[in-house]
Amino acid sequence: MYDPSKQYRCTIIRGKSQKEMDDLLPAYAKVIDEICPCSHQDFETLFNEAFKRYLPESERIKKTLDNHRTEISGKLFGMYYFAEDGMVYESERTQKYLEDNDQPAFFKDICFKMQFPNGMQKVSTTVAKRVEDEISVRPNAFVLKLLQIAQTAGVTITKKALGYYVLNSLDVLQGHANPYEVLEAIVKDQKDGIEHDISVPGKASSYTHQHINEQINYLELANLIRVTEDKRVILNPNESEAISLFTSVYKDKPEFDVYEYDLGNAEIRKEFQFKWDAYYARLSQYAQNFKTSSVALLFEEKKSIEETKKSRVNLTEFGDEGETLVYNYEKSRVAAYNTRLANKVLSLGKTRGIGYDIQSVIAEPGDEAEFVKYIEVKSTKRLTSPDLSDPLWVDSLNITRNEWIAAQQHKEYYAIYRVFFTREGATVFVINNVAEKIKDGRIQVTPMTYRVDFSNSSVDKEIPIRNEES
Structure with a gap:
C-alpha cells in the first residue's frame, strides 16, 4: 500500500537555471561538434580550451570547465559518449539538435530517457546504493500521468506536492505505487487540510528541494508543463501528443536495466558505464515525434488551444x-x-x-x-x-x-x-x-562536410572480389 511518508532523496546531476540551460545548449553543441571525434586523452583539454570563450573570466577555472564538460553536457545532456575504441563521439542527440535547432525537443528527449537508477553519478557509490534500495522508475512519465489524471479530476497539483508525493517518495521511486493511488492520497490530504513538505534535519531548504526543482525545471524546458506564479504545475495542452507518448510508458520498467550488472565488480562497473553512456547518447524511440511548434510554446493557461492559434499568423500558408x-x-x-x-x-x-x-x-x-x-x-x-x-x-x-x-x-x-x-x-x-x-571575424564558419570527387586517374589500386563457386 502506498505510504507517502516514506521519503527518499533521489537526485540528478545539478544543472543551471532555465535561462542558462537555454543559452548554454548551443555552446555545448558547437564545441562538441568542433572537437569530436577525438581521443579520450585529448577530450578534456580540447573541450575546456574551446569552452572558455563562453564563460566570464572569473569562471574560466578548471573545476568549472570540468563541470560543464562532465556533469552537464556529458552526464545530464548526453551530448557525447566515450566509446570502447578509445574515442569520444558526439551523440545522436547533439547531431539532431544541430540539424533542427529545436531546444524543447532536445529536452523532451532527455526527459523521456531519464530514469532511476542511471549512470549519471558515481557508480560504485550513488548508483550502487540506489540498486541496493531497489529504486526503479521513469519519473517524468509518472509525473505527467499524475498531472493528466489530476487534470481530468479537477485536482490542483502544486510543485511542493509533486516533490513530496512523487519525486521524493520511496514507494514511487521503487515502482510500488501508481498515479491513481498517489492522486487519491493527495485529494485526501487536501480535504483534511494537510500540506506536507520535504524536510531533512539540519539541512537548508536549498538541499531538500534542489533535486525537485531541477527535475521539474527540465520538464518545463521541454515545454511539457508550466509552473504558475502560485506554484501550481499544469500540463501544456498544445503538447498533448508528446505528453501521451510519455504517459504511455508510465507503467514500464526503466528501459536500461541497471540490475543486469554486478556493480561490486570494478571491471563490470567500467562496462556498465560505457554501455550507459552509449545508451543515453542515443535518441529515444519517439525523438522524431517531439517536434515543437511555435503555437505550443505560446501556451497560456487562460487561453484555449484554438484561441492561441487564432492569436498567431497563419503558420502553414507558406510552409515553415x-x-x-x-x-x-x-x-x-x-x-x-x-x-x-x-x-x-x-x-x-x-x-x-x-x-x-x-x-x-x-x-x-x-x-x-x-x-x-x-x-x-x-x-x-x-x-x-x-x-x-x-x-x-x-x-x-x-x-x-x-x-x-x-x-x-x-x-x-x-x-x-x-x-x-x-x-x-x-x-x-x-x-x-x-x-x-x-x-572581419564577427561570424565564424566551420566546414561541416566535404564532398570528394574523383576520377580513374585518382585510383591507385583495384581489388576484384569474386564470389567463390560452390
Whole structure:
C-alpha cells in the first residue's frame, strides 16, 4: 500500500537555471561538434580550451570547465559518449539538435530517457546504493500521468506536492505505487487540510528541494508543463501528443536495466558505464515525434488551444513557421514605406537551390530603395528569450552550399534573419552582410562536410572480389 511518508532523496546531476540551460545548449553543441571525434586523452583539454570563450573570466577555472564538460553536457545532456575504441563521439542527440535547432525537443528527449537508477553519478557509490534500495522508475512519465489524471479530476497539483508525493517518495521511486493511488492520497490530504513538505534535519531548504526543482525545471524546458506564479504545475495542452507518448510508458520498467550488472565488480562497473553512456547518447524511440511548434510554446493557461492559434499568423500558408513570420513582416515593412513595392516581396522557400527564402527590397530612403534584398530565414525554438546584452551569448546555425554562395555573391544585399520562437513570442535577429562579417571575424564558419570527387586517374589500386563457386 502506498505510504507517502516514506521519503527518499533521489537526485540528478545539478544543472543551471532555465535561462542558462537555454543559452548554454548551443555552446555545448558547437564545441562538441568542433572537437569530436577525438581521443579520450585529448577530450578534456580540447573541450575546456574551446569552452572558455563562453564563460566570464572569473569562471574560466578548471573545476568549472570540468563541470560543464562532465556533469552537464556529458552526464545530464548526453551530448557525447566515450566509446570502447578509445574515442569520444558526439551523440545522436547533439547531431539532431544541430540539424533542427529545436531546444524543447532536445529536452523532451532527455526527459523521456531519464530514469532511476542511471549512470549519471558515481557508480560504485550513488548508483550502487540506489540498486541496493531497489529504486526503479521513469519519473517524468509518472509525473505527467499524475498531472493528466489530476487534470481530468479537477485536482490542483502544486510543485511542493509533486516533490513530496512523487519525486521524493520511496514507494514511487521503487515502482510500488501508481498515479491513481498517489492522486487519491493527495485529494485526501487536501480535504483534511494537510500540506506536507520535504524536510531533512539540519539541512537548508536549498538541499531538500534542489533535486525537485531541477527535475521539474527540465520538464518545463521541454515545454511539457508550466509552473504558475502560485506554484501550481499544469500540463501544456498544445503538447498533448508528446505528453501521451510519455504517459504511455508510465507503467514500464526503466528501459536500461541497471540490475543486469554486478556493480561490486570494478571491471563490470567500467562496462556498465560505457554501455550507459552509449545508451543515453542515443535518441529515444519517439525523438522524431517531439517536434515543437511555435503555437505550443505560446501556451497560456487562460487561453484555449484554438484561441492561441487564432492569436498567431497563419503558420502553414507558406510552409515553415519562421519563413511565414518573416514574409509577413517584410510585406508590412515594405508596404509601410511604399505600397507599390509590397508585391515585390516574394516567398521562395520552396524554390530549391537559390540560396535564400525570401526576396524583398531595401525599402529605405535613398537611391537603393528598390534594390533587391535576399533573406535566408533560420528558425530555432527555446523556452526563454536570448539576451543580446550578454557579451558571452552565442548561437549556431547551418547553411547550405547554395546559401553560402548567395551570401558571398549578394554581399550587403544578403541577410540572415534568425527567428527565435519562445514562450514570450517571437524575436528576430537580423544579420546583414554576412560575407563582410565572416571576413572581419564577427561570424565564424566551420566546414561541416566535404564532398570528394574523383576520377580513374585518382585510383591507385583495384581489388576484384569474386564470389567463390560452390
